[in-house]
Amino acid sequence: MAPPDPPEPERIARAALTRLIEPGDAAIGRAVQRLGVVRLLQGFYEGAPASRLGLGADRITAYQERLRKFNPATDLERITKLGGKFIIPGDSEWPSQLDDLGDSRPIGLWIRGLPTHRLPSLRLLALRSVAVVGARACTAYGRHVAGQLGSELAERGWVVVSGAAYGVDTAAHLGALAVNGMTIAVLASGVDICYPRGNESLIERIGRDGLLVSELALGMNPTRFRFVLRNRVIAALTRGTVVVEAAPRSGALSTARRARDLNRHTMGIPGPITSELSAGVHTLIRSGAATMVTSGAEVGELIGAIGADLAPERVGPILPRDALEPPVARVLEAVPASADGAPVQRLAHYAALSEAATVQHLHELSSLGFVERHGAHWRLVRRK
Numbered sequence: 001m002a003p004p005d006p007p008e009p010e011r012i013a014r015a016a017l018t019r020l021i022e023p024g025d026a027a028i029g030r031a032v033q034r035l036g037v038v039r040l041l042q043g044f045y046e047g048a049p050a051s052r053l054g055l056g057a058d059r060i061t062a063y064q065e066r067l068r069k070f071n072p073a074t075d076l077e078r079i080t081k082l083g084g085k086f087i088i089p090g091d092s093e094w095p096s097q098l099d100d101l102g103d104s105r106p107i108g109l110w111i112r113g114l115p116t117h118r119l120p121s122l123r124l125l126a127l128r129s130v131a132v133v134g135a136r137a138c139t140a141y142g143r144h145v146a147g148q149l150g151s152e153l154a155e156r157g158w159v160v161v162s163g164a165a166y167g168v169d170t171a172a173h174l175g176a177l178a179v180n181g182m183t184i185a186v187l188a189s190g191v192d193i194c195y196p197r198g199n200e201s202l203i204e205r206i207g208r209d210g211l212l213v214s215e216l217a218l219g220m221n222p223t224r225f226r227f228v229l230r231n232r233v234i235a236a237l238t239r240g241t242v243v244v245e246a247a248p249r250s251g252a253l254s255t256a257r258r259a260r261d262l263n264r265h266t267m268g269i270p271g272p273i274t275s276e277l278s279a280g281v282h283t284l285i286r287s288g289a290a291t292m293v294t295s296g297a298e299v300g301e302l303i304g305a306i307g308a309d310l311a312p313e314r315v316g317p318i319l320p321r322d323a324l325e326p327p328v329a330r331v332l333e334a335v336p337a338s339a340d341g342a343p344v345q346r347l348a349h350y351a352a353l354s355e356a357a358t359v360q361h362l363h364e365l366s367s368l369g370f371v372e373r374h375g376a377h378w379r380l381v382r383r384k
Contacts, residue, residue: 001053013041013107014088016072019217020044020063021107023229027055029103041067055146055327059241064297075217082218084112084191087122095126099234100262106215106233112191113211114300114360125182129159130299131234131259133252133295134168134244142245142277146171147178149242151294154181157366161186161238164212166196168244168252173202173210176286179376181346183210183362186237188222188230195222209356215235226370231255240265240303242293246280253280256290265303266290267332327353331361335371 014037021028031040031054043053044063050056079086088094088108098105110317112121120354130153132146150160150172160176164185176183183206187193191212194200206212206230215233231254235241241259246252260266268290271278284290293299324332334350336342348358362378365371372381 001158003016010036010090010305011075011086011088011108012072013037014290015075015086015217016041016067016070017107018110019070019072019075019220020066022102023215023226024101024156024232026103028165029105029106030315031055032107033103041249056092078218079110079191082192084110084212086110092122093123095123095237097126098233101232104232105236108215110191110214110217111211113207114209114356121364122184122213124364125159125184125211126237127153127239127367128157129184129238131161131241131255132168132172132244133162133231133255134246135250136165136167136169137277138171138245139168139271139275139277141271141275142168145177145284146244149269150175150183150300151179151181154179154183155373155375156296156300157363158296158300159363160368161234163187163227164195164199164206166199169224171204172197172244177205177209180359182359184237185210185212185233186230186274187214188216188226189210190216190218190220192218206272209359216267216307224365227251227269228254232258235259235264236262238264238266241265242269242299243281243284244269245271245275245277247276248280249282250280253284258285258362259291265295265301267302271294287309295325317368327335327351327357328361328364331358332370335365335378335380337380339379341373341374341377343377347378 012037042066044060047060047064053060076086086108132149134146139332143177146168153160154176160172160181160183162172162185164187173183173185185203189195191214194203235255235357236257241256241264243252243256256266266289268281268285270292271281285292291302330351331347334347344355344358348355351358362371369381371378
C-alpha cells in the first residue's frame with residue numbers, strides 16, 4: 001500500500017515557495033531539510049533571525065514583503081479549476097528520480113493535462129520516458145530527425161519529454177502526438193502560460209493530450225535563467241536524454257551534461273560534419289559523454305529496462321492487477337489476448353471511457369508492464 005500523501009499545510013507551504021523563490025535554490029533546499037517547509041515559511045512570515053533560518057537577513061525581509069501579496073491556497077484552487085494538480089515530495093505520484101537533484105530538487109510540480117476524471121501519474125509515466133532536446137533554430141534535417149525519433153519512441157511505448165521550445169522540441173512533441181503517443185512538456189513558466197507564443201497551439205494541445213509540468217506557480221513568466229534551471233528537471237525526470245542538434249554553446253548541451261552527471265543515459269544524433277548545429281553533438285560523442293544513436297530502436301536498446309527492449313518477449317507487470325484503480329483495470333480487461341491487439345477506439349468502447357482517458361490509462365499500463373504498442377494497436381505483454 002502506498003504511503004499517505006503529505007498533509008495539506010505542507011502542500012500549501014510548498015505552493016507558496018514556488019511563487020516566492022527561483023527554481024533549484026539549493027540554500028532553500030537545505031533549509032527545508034533542516035527545518036521543514038512549514039516552519040521555514042512561518043519563519044519568513046515572522047521575519048525570523050537569519051541565524052535561525054540559515055539565510056541572509058535581506059533575503060528574509062524580501063520574502064516577508066512578497067508573502068503579503070499572494071495567497072497560496074488561491075493558486076491551489078486555480079490549478080484545480082484548470083483540471084490540474086500540484087504534487088510534492090512524499091506524494092504517491094512524485095517521481096522519486098527527481099530526488100537525485102539533492103538540495104536543488106523541485107519544491108513541488110504544477111501539472112496540467114488530459115482533462116479526464118483523473119490525471120495520469122507522473123511517477124508512472126516517468127518510469128518509461130526519454131528526453132529529446134536540441135537547437136531551437138534547427139535545420140530541416142534536425143526537424144525531420146526529431147519528429148521521426150518522437151514518433152518511433154512513442155510507438156515503442158516511451159513517453160517523449162521536451163521543453164516545448166521552437167525547433168527540435170516542437171518536432172519531438174509533434175512526432176509523439178502524431179502517433180497518439182504520450183508527451184510531456186516541462187515549462188520554464190507557469191502551466192497556464194504559453195511560451196513561446198508561436199507555440200501556443202502546440203502547448204494547448206499537449207495540455208489536452210499530454211502533460212504540462214512546471215516548478216513555477218501559475219502566471220509566472222519565463223526568464224533566461226529559468227530556462228537553464230528547467231533543463232535539470234528534464235534531465236532528472238527521464239531515463240535518458242537524446243540531443244538531436246546543438247551548436248557548441250547550445251543550452252541543449254547543458255541538459256545532456258546534467259543527465260550525464262545524474263548517471264542517466266546521454267545520447268546524440270550525428271549530423272553533417274559541415275553543420276555548426278551538429279558540432280556540439282559531435283563533441284559530446286567524440287569525448288565519450290554521449291552514445292551515438294540513429295533511431296528510436298537504438299535508444300530503446302540502450303535504455304530499455306534490464307534488457308526488456310532487446311528481448312523477443314517482454315517481462316511481466318511490476319504491480320498486481322488488484323492494485324489498479326477501477327478505470328485502469330477496465331482498460332486492461334478490454335485489451336485482447338491476441339497477438340494483433342486492438343485499436344484505441346475499440347478499447348475505449350469496451351472500457352466505456354473516452355479515447356483520451358483510454359490512451360492515458362494505456363500509457364500507465366505500459367509503464368507498469370501490462371501492455372505494449374503494436375503499430376497502431378495495443379496488446380498484452382507476452383509473459384515468460
